[in-house]
Amino acid sequence: MFTWLHPYAKTERAYALCNTLLPYFFITAVAGLLVGFVWGLLFAPSDYQQGDSFRIIYVHVPSAILSMSTYVAMAVAGFVGLVWQWKTAYMSMIAIAPVGAVLTFISLFTGAAWGKPMWGTWWIWDARLTSQLILFFLYLGVMALYAAFSDKTQAGKSAAIMALVGVINIPIIHFSVEWWNTLHQGATITKFGQPSIATSMLWPLLISIAGFIGLIGTLSLMNLKNQILRRELHRPWVTELLTSSKPVSKKGAK
Template identity: 65%
Template structure:
């Protein structure tokens, strides 16, 4: 495991990897968001019970899945940071936290908007909703804890510990509809019995899940690049990047003036 992680312990290598992956994630995100939203919101058939109001599923379900997926990634990064003492893994935790919090907030808002016509209430203290709200508080806790320390080394370790402890909430969110009698519907897309969700709704939903995943990946990579630059701002390679960027901008200005 260490042999695989060791090259990315170097900040410059991790930064280059982010630069390499970022265009691919961005292209997939833009293309799949356009396809998924047009397909799901414009061409998927209306539900026989919920009519067109069910279409919020194409935003709610991907955001809910990515809220847990982002936290899972954050917990894995926190584990790597604590066990193998990789500073870049700490930075990944900090890069993921605000993005995961945004996904969780979107899931809660769209869930409330969907629940109003279906349940007759914007919010009920349902097990799934409550555990998802706790997930938002965990994200905010990681962000606040990191910003509470002046020493960013201590801040990163404290945030990683909280991220790992909070991971126990993930199975609670996932299995809450099975462990307790809740209003929230059970799993649909993970059931492959052919009757849970029609293919005309299933495939645009899959495209939207891919879109949200690629979008989260894009934003996390951008944030991770910024965190690396901030942490390594006094390193020669960062100063070299700034110098090269300045020279490129000056050259572009000169070319425009020449024209």
């Protein structure tokens, strides 16, 4: 069923795929973030209750939603590594982890900045906030566990198991506002039916989310390329690649 994926178990093919996908993600990131932020921050109407302070959603909501999606992507990569023993899958997992950690931190920081004027406090041990903080620690835990082993195959297996166990936190984050009485507002664009947000505010938000997806893809692919080069330095194709990319000095050119 997934035989088309098998060639990318080879690091050389995975590296080539990164080079193929990078321009598309980069263009999506630049265009999406530029259009989404300018439209949302400058031209979207003010909220009738929150005024202009609501505009933080164009950073907070994409980072909060995609921090969960990024974690699932990291866990899937870990699962592939465990089942099929692909080292490129482990490399993908650890390439995604720091991007997801930064994204989760941004969601926590912007959430606190939004919570101060809305709730009167920077932080409260609300179910949504607490489970999101746990997500941040899970990202850090995966990275720390991977770095703790000198044998990167064993490191990948251990970190993948931790990532998979941590998936249980994702539905807790998503449904926390429904399962418990929290200060955090309910879903606006991810609920079933019509989103409870005006179209003039929704479109720049969706474009910002697309831009964040492009940014996540760009950074993750760049990290993966670096992971491959570091792990495969002994391979002839890496040696050839690095040698061909070195600039020729004037002295050497004579």
